[in-house]
Amino acid sequence: MTILIIVITVLVSLLAMQNPTLFHRLSFSPWLIHEKKQSWRFVSYGLIHAGWMHLAVNMFVLYSFGRIVEESFQIIFGTPKGLLFYALLYVGGILFSTLYDYAKHKSDIYYNAVGASGAVAAVLFSSIIINPTASLFVFPIPFPIPAFVFGVLYLLYSMYMGKKGQDNIGHNAHFYGAVFGVVFTLIVEPDLANMFWFQLMNQ
Secondary structure, eight states, rough: OHHHHHHHHHHHHHHHHHHHHHEEEEEEEEHOOOHHTTTHHHHGGGGSSSSSHHHHHHHHHHHHHHHHHHHHHHHHHEEEEEHHHHHHHHHHHHHTTHHHHHHTTTOOOTTBBBBBBHHHHHHHHHHHOTTTTTTEOOOTTOOOHHHHHHHHHHHHHHHHHHHHSSSSOOHHHHHHHHHHHHHHHHHHOOOHHHHHHHHHHHH
16 A cells, blocks of 8 residues: 555656646645635645655655555554555545645635645554654754654654744654654554653663
8 A cells, every 4th residue: 555655646746747727636735725615635645745855755765664554553453444444544644744834824715735744654653653662763963763753753853843933844744743743543452552652771
């Protein structure tokens, strides 16, 4: 399913990069959702990206961690249910990560956002709950750090930058997508909380 999501996202993103009308039609616009009832934008924005680098980074992270979560869910829940939960994790990440910005910008006609970053953050943080002691290499840090340490730093950074709001990156979407990934994973399998702490205490 991870590969299928990547293929669909890449194809739609490439089409939208060549077609400004399609790009605008699919982008996340709180004002259009609120005033024109274009609710599909809560999901469609996750299929398009602002450029090649934006697309490549999101799909690389999704490929790297999505396979881990997808396989883990299938082991825990069985194949049909595991794939269903994985799909709900991804789509839920797309939806939930926009809610804060929707409430904040629904009267702002100029605010727009694109990209699967919120959903990717949900998948990434689901993988951290599953395997918190995994070693991650994060540029420009020259040495691996435990996944749970990265998770804490990521949340703090996203929260701080989201409040500053001085760049064009959806830090709020990253933060709330990550939170959704943690909460959803623990709701569908509460025993993972015990496994999370066990791994931390015995690393």
